[in-house]
Amino acid sequence: MPMPPPPELSALSLAEIARWSADSKLPPVDSWNPDHCCDSEMRIARDGTWFHQGSPITRPEMVRLFATVLRREADGSHVLVTPVEKLAIVVEDAPFVAVELKAEGDGADAQLAFRINTGDLVVAGPDRPLHLIDATDGPRPYLRVRGQLDALIARPVFYELVERAVTSPDGRTGVWSDGAFFALEAG
Template sequence: MPCSNVSNSGVLLQFASRIAVNAGEKNLPPLHLWQPQKIVDIDLSIDHQGQWFHQGDPFIRTELVRLFSTLLRLEADGNYYLITPNEKVLVKVAEVPFLIVAADVTTQADKPVIQLATNVSDTFTLDTEHPLRVITQANGEPRPYVLVRDGLEARILPQVFYQLVELAQMREEHQQTCLYLTSAGAEFQLGCFD
């Protein structure tokens, strides 16, 4: 489906106004109910560091980034869109849309529970609904991700990942030492080494 190109910066403010009217008050908006066919391209993007841009200029207002982040959806075509009842706005995402910027560990029933926070103020528990996965890059460095919601992932920043590694337990498997992290009764492998 073709995208209409819009260069007027006022369109961004109009779009934000429509979002504010259509968004839920306390919870996330009901994106699953909205299936707009009209696609708009106003040159929105998110870089590798989670910074949002409009026509190459970084967003300054964190409230606007938070608002837009609640309307973000990854669709079957592999593209990210901001969804409203009437239209969807293409968002070019360099890697994943969010970053994990903090982790807090508590215990419940003598079991560790890890709460994670994103750069757009989402907070959630690392568990089976929000699993962690680690990709080993070509240089051998781990690249950890966690599912935030509805197919949207966050990359875990290195300082947070190192905090999680310190909480992990070692286990010998297939002549390797593997690190496992437990949270809310779920177990996640962080990686293995010789």
């Protein structure tokens, strides 16, 4: 069954985005534990492009479908999982990229919604934190999408976050979303 196209982020309020996100039904991949079958011959590049046998997957519907059965294992590896098989997939960085931001409110009342490259909408908050990791090429910002799966925040989107940054009472620089404060410094 084809995945429905995602709604336009700019046309939705954050309340509508939160409802849409809550209504999006994903398979219960965390409860499926089949034996490892083989390699999927798939790779997700650092820029979020999905490949199969070295060729890019160009149909967004196929990428969205595969993304629904993606899971990160306890050892940090990634798999595509169904009730009957588990296939290894190479992920160069994070499996998703946050490509758009919509913000409402200010300070502790702010909410930040992100569109990821698969079209999913994610509101940052206590269950979906923002975090930075020190890397050799500088800090890399991420957003938790679901389970143990993260989205790398694209540079232009990160710049939008930096423009919204405030100083917390304890002196850290960061942003608020859904009642949670997220420092914009690697930890």
